Amino acid sequence: MKKAFLIGALLLIAASDAFAGNRIVIFDNTATEVAAAPAALATGEDLWVTLADLTKATKFVLKPQGVCRDELCFPIPKARKSAFLSAQGKVTWFNLSEFARLTKQPTAYDTEHSTWFFGPRPEEQNQFVSSLIAPNFRLPDATGKMRSLQEFRGKKVLLLTWASW
Amino acid sequence: MKDAGKWIEAAKPEYTVLIDEKHLVTRLYDMVNVPTAVWINEKGRIVRPNEVAYVDNRYTGMHKLQAEEYLAAIRDWAENGDRSIYALSEKELKERLAPQNPDWARASAEFGLAEYLYKNNQGAASIKHYKEAQRLNPDNWNYKRQAWALSDAEKEYGTSFMKEVQKLNGKPYYPPRRLPETKSKK
Numbered sequence: 253m254k255k256a257f258l259i260g261a262l263l264l265i266a267a268s269d270a271f272a273g274n275r276i277v278i279f280d281n282t283a284t285e286v287a288a289a290p291a292a293l294a295t296g297e298d299l300w301v302t303l304a305d306l307t308k309a310t311k312f313v314l315k316p317q318g319v320c321r322d323e324l325c326f327p328i329p330k331a332r333k334s335a336f337l338s339a340q341g342k343v344t345w346f347n348l349s350e351f352a353r354l355t356k357q358p359t360a361y362d363t364e365h366s367t368w369f370f371g372p373r374p375e376e377q378n379q380f381v382s383s384l385i386a387p388n389f390r391l392p393d394a395t396g397k398m399r400s401l402q403e404f405r406g407k408k409v410l411l412l413t414w415a416s417w
Numbered sequence: 418m419k420d421a422g423k424w425i426e427a428a429k430p431e432y433t434v435l436i437d438e439k440h441l442v443t444r445l446y447d448m449v450n451v452p453t454a455v456w457i458n459e460k461g462r463i464v465r466p467n468e469v470a471y472v473d474n475r476y477t478g479m480h481k482l483q484a485e486e487y488l489a490a491i492r493d494w495a496e497n498g499d500r501s502i503y504a505l506s507e508k509e510l511k512e513r514l515a516p517q518n519p520d521w522a523r524a525s526a527e528f529g530l531a532e533y534l535y536k537n538n539q540g541a542a543s544i545k546h547y548k549e550a551q552r553l554n555p556d557n558w559n560y561k562r563q564a565w566a567l568s569d570a571e572k573e574y575g576t577s578f579m580k581e582v583q584k585l586n587g588k589p590y591y592p593p594r595r596l597p598e599t600k601s602k603k
Contacts, residue, residue: 278533281439358522360530360549364542369530371522378516380446384507386457387445391435394418394425399433401457408498409457410491412470413442415559416420417451417566417578 276367277309284309290340297361298349299368306346450558464504469591502597524554
């Protein structure tokens with residue numbers, strides 16, 4: 253019992269530390285800690301990140317043709333470049349909130365804990381509405397082994413959800 | 418697993434049981450309550466989208482649905498596949514499925530943020546975001562039930578699941594089950 257209690261307590265400390273002065277980005281369901289922007293950019297609800305943190309948190313990369321991930325590229329509107337990019341000293345900052353508005357990603361934000369949540373773009377979320385293909389997912393089974401919907405191709409699947417409420 | 422594990426062990430199911438702590442499936446498929454089911458054919462295509470999926474009658478008092486019709490439909494589909502009258506055509510599916518409205522998308526983000534805060538020991542801070550998710554998508558019972566289950570619902574939200582169900586006074590709080598009346602098209 254004593255051992256279990258100690259482990260629990262350690263987790264608690266580590267978790268509350270995660271909010272101390274940092275910025276947290278949740279993108280594609282993955283939380284990443286990013287550097288806080290200089291005071292000049294840290295006004296309002298927008299999240300500015302370094303280009304390194306942009307890639308670390310979202311896997312998007314700034315390229316001459318736009319903000320890209322694999323085959324996907326979103327050109328930055330020329331007339332509004334300053335809304336997306338800002339040089340502060342030697343560091344270039346990128347406005348991830350403005351990018352979310354461009355790509356129509358839904359966003360939620362918590363001031364007190366400096367945490368930003370970016371949901372899927374509408375074309376990702378709604379893909380199955382036109383393709384009718386059941387969205388794939390990977391989740392652990394009751395023993396912890398990862399399984400995916402894809403594995404069940406060739407069989408009928410009754411996908412039934414319940415909760416422990 | 419903490420809550421459901423003992424039931425899964427006791428039931429020894431022959432089907433696959435997955436644990437979805439991040440509510441990934443409900444988000445991907447835009448589900449609004451449990452139990453909800455989707456039927457997927459051998460090619461990975463949806464043949465029946467989200468619908469209420471009680472497989473016994475223990476809660477019939479709340480939702481007035483008989484499970485037998487639904488179970489018969491599942492068995493018919495298991496046997497006849499896409500030829501089953503319960504498997505919807507592409508045309509019927511396109512009439513039933515709609516792109517997520519932007520408020521629902523924002524609600525989903527608020528819910529995701531609330532879940533993250535709660536899991537990182539910021540339960541008090543999560544409440545505001547659960548409430549915002551509920552406000553933006555009042556039809557989503559997953560957002561309500563999750564928030565109520567994780568708090569003193571009466572104190573934080575001024576309500577409870579049973580109170581809300583009673584308020585509906587028999588109005589469905591689910592995507593309705595729409596099964597055809599004839600039994601087979603073999």
